[in-house]
Amino acid sequence: MSDAALVRARGLRKEYGTGEGLVRAVDSVDLDVAAGETVAVMGPSGCGKSTLLHLLGGLDRASGGELHLAGQRVDQMSERGLARLRRDTVGFVFQAFHLMDELTAVENVELPALLAGKSARAARKRAVELLEQVGLADRAGFLPPALSGGQRQRVAVARALASEPLLVLADEPTGNLDSAATLEVLRLFETLHEAGQTLVIVTHDARIAATADRLISMRDGAFVDETRLGGSAAGSLASLAGLDG
């Protein structure tokens, strides 16, 4: 991959236990993610894809291998360095949204900026812009329980974008959503992708995986297949709908 690789992992490993009980959750993974690229990692539950995401975002430490993120060596970083990385460089989106129910949508979105020491005024301004970007300007004052699942996940995406992260990591972002809400989130990820945001999504939802530029299949902690998702043969959709011959 070119010099533009934002993420570069070599032989990345995460192991739990020892001896007979040794589990290789992530097993010698090599990964390059170019700036602006959307990569989906798919695989059955327990294949290590969430662990991989946690390593990439500095939520967890690798047992071995190298990890570079935006030119910084993550695997050798101090705890403080990792905390700074999580705050400034990476945005997280989780399956269960992880919004604070007692805070309004806009308060949830501005929270990371406030915690990072931004002025209340600047934080609010940015949060309002972000809610507009995810199409929820009119829901800024709502508490999360008053929002639909799709809307809650869009608030969570807005919050992930609050620090203008170089990399957004999403863990099963559509896992708790019905079909219509999934489409809302898919549209949002497409918009982010078009705006040049770098995204790594781990999922077993083929719908969201299919929005990626590149799809990696993971099994038993290792990458086993990689697909670039260009266009398929023309007419196959019509054929699926029963419109040919």
Added chain:
Amino acid sequence: MRQEVILAMLAKEPSHGYELRSRLARALGPLGEAMNAGQVYVALSRLEKAGLVAGEHSPGLADRPDRKVYALTPEGQLRVAAWLAEVSWPRPGLAEFHLKLVAAAAARLADPVSIVDAHRRELLRQLRDGQRAAMAEPDGSDAALLLEGVVLRIQADLRWLEACERAWTTRKDKER
């Protein structure tokens, strides 16, 4: 059923017609009961005429089709290899795809999991196209509803491929 299926079932070893029939019956289960017993013999004689299989009478036995032992010719082997590599969604015929994996594994001609991977790649491309098309339509429009159906069908196929992948991976691990 395509003749390539019969051809591929022969790839494991030369067989009598009735052996082929029982192999198919095992692989297809109750769904195989719908198959006409004569189908296999008709297919074998067509394949023989086409030069894809060679039939040889077992010595000392009457000239009956089920006493003939059929083997792939080199042309037949090439045809099987081409069929195994072929990605034929959206009209695969589930049984045809299933038998492709069964025959590939039995003859050790190709890794069933790689065949599944190749098909998954194609389906994901179709899913991407379908989804893009769906997202471009206004919510609640007639076109969006049809595209939703297309997307759901692809998803169902993908889930089956996942099941195939799990099953063939497990079998492979057991063989090791």
